[in-house]
Amino acid sequence: MLLPFFEWCDGLAMSQAYRDSTYLFAVTQALHVLAVTVFVGAIVIGDLRLLGWGPVGQSRASIARSAQRILLWAGLAVLVTGIPQFTTNALTYERSWLFAFKMCLLAAALLFTATVRHRVAVADERHLPPWVPKAVGAVSFALWMGVTISGRLITYYG
């Protein structure tokens, strides 16, 4: 169903330029990992605070607000460096169940972070049972680690 889209991505001039260059793909890939590291760092510091293990001297909302700016900038960098990697290998990814799995997990993680996690992080701490932020922190951590791990495994089993 999505094959024409994957073929269009594969045929882009940018995809060809990436395939022709010795350095472009590898350097973009390395910068992607760096951006992912910053993004995951901002997620994990918030998750640790939700779990009650991180910087508990600060409110959950204060940590979430500070991390949000980092998440937006690092997320943008992840996207900018991820798109050319995808288009360059679009036809390989079209057949990869691990890539499909990673994308589903990524969608779930993004949705969860923007909705449930955000609402719990900024909510008045006195109005939530203690298990709620802990559960949200654990689910968030599991989702984002799932995205990271499945992304890495594509290289081997994709």
Added chain:
Amino acid sequence: MSSIVPAFTWLEGLAWTTALRESPYGYPLIETAHVASIVVFAGLVIMMDLRLVGLAFMPAPLAQIQRRLFPWQMATFVPSTVTGILLFCVDPLRYYRNVLFLAKLAFLVLAGLNALVFHLKTYRRAEGWGEDPQVMAMARLAGVASLLLWSLTIVSGRLIPNNWFK
């Protein structure tokens, strides 16, 4: 350098390194665990660095955020180091000649030294943070150096499979 080759040849020929190298799961799973643990470790280090340089988490006192993040940084540093050593043991003859691997090691050592100096010199004067401009300047400098060195470690680490400088 060549005197180390027999040791690496011996290491590469061991039953367990051979088994890991030839297994369809051994190397990929160790490498994935390495990436996952280093992403969390370096991610938390970078969060601390961003606080040190004054770019994020400003309402949190430096000493407090450092104290609360440090155990988690260590908890993820251990598995990333263990898996990193295992990866090297699986293919030592390939790695020791790889310039990008050696660059990653050099950046890693420098990042470690920077963290050590920060902990021994600046962090011990934590009571003065927020008041003593000299301590704050040292903390900011350590943060900038750490950001740069960990970024270079990650980038050079990801570039290792592209052995461009043979």
